[in-house]
Amino acid sequence: MTKPIFAVVALVLAALPLSARADDVKAGQDLALDRAKGNCLACHTLKGGDVPSTVGRELVNMKRRFPNRADLVEILTDEPMRNPIAPMPPFGRNRILTRAEIEQIIDFLYTL
C-alpha cells in the first residue's frame, strides 16, 4: 500500500523543478521582450522577436558562448561597468530588473 504512494510522491517531486523551469523560461522571455522591462529587442536580434536590431550582437548560441552563468548575471546586472561606453542599460544596478528577473531572463537566454 505505501509503495505506490511513495512512487507518486517521488514522481511529483521530480517533476516540480522541471515545471518551475519551464515557467521561468516563459517569464524570462516575456521580460526580455517587454518594452518596460528588458526591451532587449531594441538592441539585439533574438528568436521570437519581430524586428532585427543591430546595436548589440544577435543573441544566439548562448550556452556555447556563455558556459559560465555568472558572466551573464554580470552583463545583465551592470554591462556599463564592464564596458564604460556600452549603451546597454545597467539593468540590475538601476533596478530595472530584480535579481530574480535576471535569473529568469538567463533561463530564457539558455534556450536560444
Added chain:
Amino acid sequence: MVIEMPTQSDGENRMIKANKRTRFSVAVSVVCALMLLASVPVKAADATNPEADRKAFQAFFFAKFPKVAKDDFANGPYAVNEGMRKQWKEIMEFPPYDPALDEGHTEWDKPFANGKTYADCFDNKGEGIRQTYPRFIAATGQVETLEGAINRCRVENGEKPLNWMTGMMASLTAVMAESSRGKPFDITIPDDPRALAAYERGKEFFYARKGQLGMSCASCHVSPAGERMRGDILAPALGILAAMPIYRSDWGSMGTTIRRISSCSAQTRSLPLEDNGEDYRDLEYFLSYMSNGIAIAGPGTRP
C-alpha cells in the same frame, strides 16, 4: 530560484549606494568617452578647447563612415543606410514638409498687431542665418536657440509665445532653414567665460548617462550610429541638427529640434527636459558647435 525581498531600509541604502555609484560611473563614462573621442592620453584637467573637441568629434565620424560625404551627415539615417536612402528618394517627390513651408511663409509675412514683422527682429531680415543658431547672448549671459529668438521676437512685439515643439513654430523655423540651405553651421563661442561654461555644460550633458536606463545621448548617437534599433537607423551625432525642423512620418507632423530631443530624452526614462530650458539650450549649443562646417539641409523629412 531566489526571490529577493529587500526590506525598506535595505532598499533605500542600496539606492543611495547606487546613486553614488551612478555618479562615479557617469564621471568614468564621460572621461572614457572623451578619451575615446580625442584618442589622447588622459588629461582631464586640461582647459576647455571646443575647437580641438570639434576636430576630434568630426574625425571620429569621418573615420567611422568613410564613404559618407561631409554634408551628407545632415541627412541622418538616410546618409548611413542604403535601403533608407531609396525610400527617401521616393518620399522627396512630394516633400511632406511643403504644407508647413506654405503656412510658415504666410505667417512670416503677416505683420504683428503693432505693425512690425518677424523680419524686423533678425539680422538680414532673418534670411540665411539659421546656421548661426543657437547663439550666446552677452546681455543675458545665456544661450538662445532659434525657437527662443522667435518667441522673444513675438513677446517683445506684444504677441503670445508659440508652442516650442510643433505647429507654427516648426513652420517658421522651416522657412528660416530653407533660406539657409547649403550654408555651413557657423556657431561661435565668444571669448566669455559664461559662453565657454555653457558649452562645457552641454558637452557634459551629451555624454552623461541619465535616467533609469542609464543612457546618454552618446550611447545611441556615437558608437552605435548607423545601427538598427527596432525600425530605426540611429543617426550619427555629427550633423544631427542640420536638417531640423523635420516632418516625421512616425509623428504624422512637423517637429522642432526641441521636440526631437525631448522625445529621445523621454526614451531614456529621464526627467523631461524643460522646453527650451537652460540644460536643453546648452546641449543644443554643444551639438551644433560640433557640426560647424556641415551645411544646413532643413527642413527635413524622416521615417
